[in-house]
Amino acid sequence: IYPRSAQRRGVQGYCIVEYTVTKNGSTRDSKAIDCDPQGYFEKASVKASLKYKYNPRVVVGEPTEVAGVRNKFTYTLEQ
Numbered sequence: 140i141y142p143r144s145a146q147r148r149g150v151q152g153y154c155i156v157e158y159t160v161t162k163n164g165s166t167r168d169s170k171a172i173d174c175d176p177q178g179y180f181e182k183a184s185v186k187a188s189l190k191y192k193y194n195p196r197v198v199v200g201e202p203t204e205v206a207g208v209r210n211k212f213t214y215t216l217e218q
Contacts, residue, residue, distance in 0.1 A: 140183060140187075141183070141214060141216075142179055142180060142182070142183045142214075144179060145179040145180065145214065146216065149216060150176060150179050150214075151214055151215050151216055152174065152175050152176050152179060152180055152213075152214055153174065153175060153180070153211055153212060153213045153214065154171050154173070154174035154175075154180040154181055154183075154184035154211070154212045154214075155171070155172050155173040155174070155209055155210070155211045155212075156169055156170065156171055156172065156184045156185055156188045156209065156210055156211075156212065157169070157170055157172045157207060157208065157209050158170070158188050158189075158191075158208055158210075159204055159205065159206045159207075159208065160193045160195065160196070160204065160205045160208050161195070161204055162195050162202040162203065162204055163195065163202070164192050164193045164194055164195045164202075165191075165192060165193075166188055166189055166190075166191050166193075166208075167189070168206075169185045169188045169189050170185065171184055171185055172209070179214075180212065180214055183212075184212040187212065188210060188212075191210075
């Protein structure tokens with residue numbers, strides 16, 4: 140969801156979020172690591188990343204956690 144404060148001001152940008160994908164494919168420990176401009180997109184990006192679901196990485200037949208997964212959220216307004 141586009142942050143209201145950014146939308147009202149016509150602010151566009153991006154936010155890179157880093158998190159861990161757990162053994163069951165959910166995400167945890169999400170944190171914003173690079174956002175431009177700062178102060179607009181961090182909360183929405185972290186919240187969105189915690190809803191992601193992945194197929195877990197399987198090593199030697201066992202699901203394993205993967206730390207340091209990154210995703211870039213881009214925020215643009217329709218013209």
